[in-house]
Amino acid sequence: MATMDIPAPMAGSLKEFLVSVGDAVSLDQELLIIESMKMEIPLESPVAGTVAEILVDAPARIDEGQVLLRLAV
16 A cells, blocks of 8 residues: 655644544545644645554644655555
């Protein structure tokens, strides 16, 4: 099964995950919440799949491009 890395689209704080390892996710489903510049921004799944791995513990500072989770697709 192929995997897809999901990177942070911007630097900020990873506020919370809305999914757990093993969860099935659909296209455009919200995966997590990033706080940046005092705004809360949801990160949506670009594909349908299953959460294979979460690579960062929330809450945490994150950098743009940092891989946050991996989906099995």
